[in-house]
Amino acid sequence: MKLEWRAFALRVIEAQGVSHPRRAHAHRSGWNSEQHGVHVPAIRLDGKLLAQTIRGEIAARVAERVADGKHAPGLAAILVGDNPASRVYVRNKRKACEEAGIRSWLFPLAANVSQRDLLNLIAELNANPEVHGILVQLPLPPHLDEKAVIDAVDPTIDVDCFHPENVGLLAAGYPRFYPCTPHGCLQMLRRTGVETAGKEVVVVGRSNIVGKPLAMMLVLKRTEMNPMGGDATVTLAHSQTKNLAEVCRRAEILIAAVGVPGLITAGMVRPGAVVLDVGMNTLDGKLVGDVHPGVAEVADSLSPVPGGVGPMTIAMLLENTLRAAEMLDG
Ligand code: NAP
Secondary structure, three states, rough: OOOHHHHHHHHHEEEEEEEEOOHHHHHOOOOOOOOOOOOOOOHHHHHHHHHHHHHHHHHHHHHHHHHOOOOOEEEEEEOOOHHHHHHHHHHHHHHHHHHHHEEEEEEEEEEOHHHHHHHHHHHHHHHHOOOOHHHHHHHOOOOOOOOHHHHHOHHHHOOOOOHHHHHHHHHOOOOOOOOHHHHHHHHHHHHHHOOOOEEEEEEOOOOOOOHHHHHHHOOOOOOOOOOOOOOOOOEEEOOOOOOOHHHOOOEEEEEOOOOOOEEEEOOOOOOOEEEEEEOOOOOOOEEOOOOOHHHHHOEEEEOOOOOOOHHHHHHHHHHHHHHHHHHOOO
């Protein structure tokens, strides 16, 4: 009864979108429901609510900046072709910008746009002082050279943090920007009281957009220059990993960024683990993650899809656009 009440209390705290020291304590002390023979379903890590809080904080900083007579930050979004998912992502990002007082411009380009025209547009936007961030929505059609496009964005306004200069700065521990999805994951953990320092973390997926930079952020030393350094012990798993289930079961914090619906099943999760689901997959017309719903029976906490890491990613894009504007102020 006492434990049921605890679960209820945690849900109330979670609904308020704040971290709660009691759960942090539970993590530190290794408490988990399985050891106590009582089943408590996983706490839902509500990314939608957390992101709303973060976007409110960003809106306040933008308003302060504008009241000081500075430019509102501005984000230019380039959308090539008519991929329906990409259209939705860009629309959601622009809507979030608008709500936070960040200006945004959409540059829709035909699916058959030439590499030269795309690079010319990026060069124009690089030179525009009202643009503090450029977002090129990926994936690009196959005839375009994605690497050349990423390299063409001025690194000081590369708010996705894909440019090799920014990737290098992050790896060296002096980040200019944090990449949006990995930063969203780290913020979700921080703001719900989950400490990463000293923890055994497994990241499944090694893409340049999510898995690799996420593992990097988790393993980095936390310093004044690098406040989101995770100080964790990290394993980065991928399609060639042997005994994936066994590797995953080591994790106190397990993060799936794979793109395979339901790949992570309950048997792959250590009882009491914190599980983040980055996956965004369509299955039978529904948006689903990489984590099977049965994991909720084993994990301490689980981020849902939708409403988990996705909204956090958008909030971090706004954070980077504001940060770029602040850095360009000098
Ligand atoms: P990606 O570039 O396709 O990379 C997938 C990674 O998963 C690769 O490293 C691949 O290994 C690994 N993998 C594939 N099958 C595997 C298996 N059976 N076992 C172990 N590892 C396996 O994908 P991504 O861009 O990182 O995206 C991953 C997922 O996150 C997708 O569902 C995507 O839609 C979603 N996503 C969500 C957000 C968000 O904001 N929530 C943002 C970006 C992406 P190899 O390297 O060996 O091929």
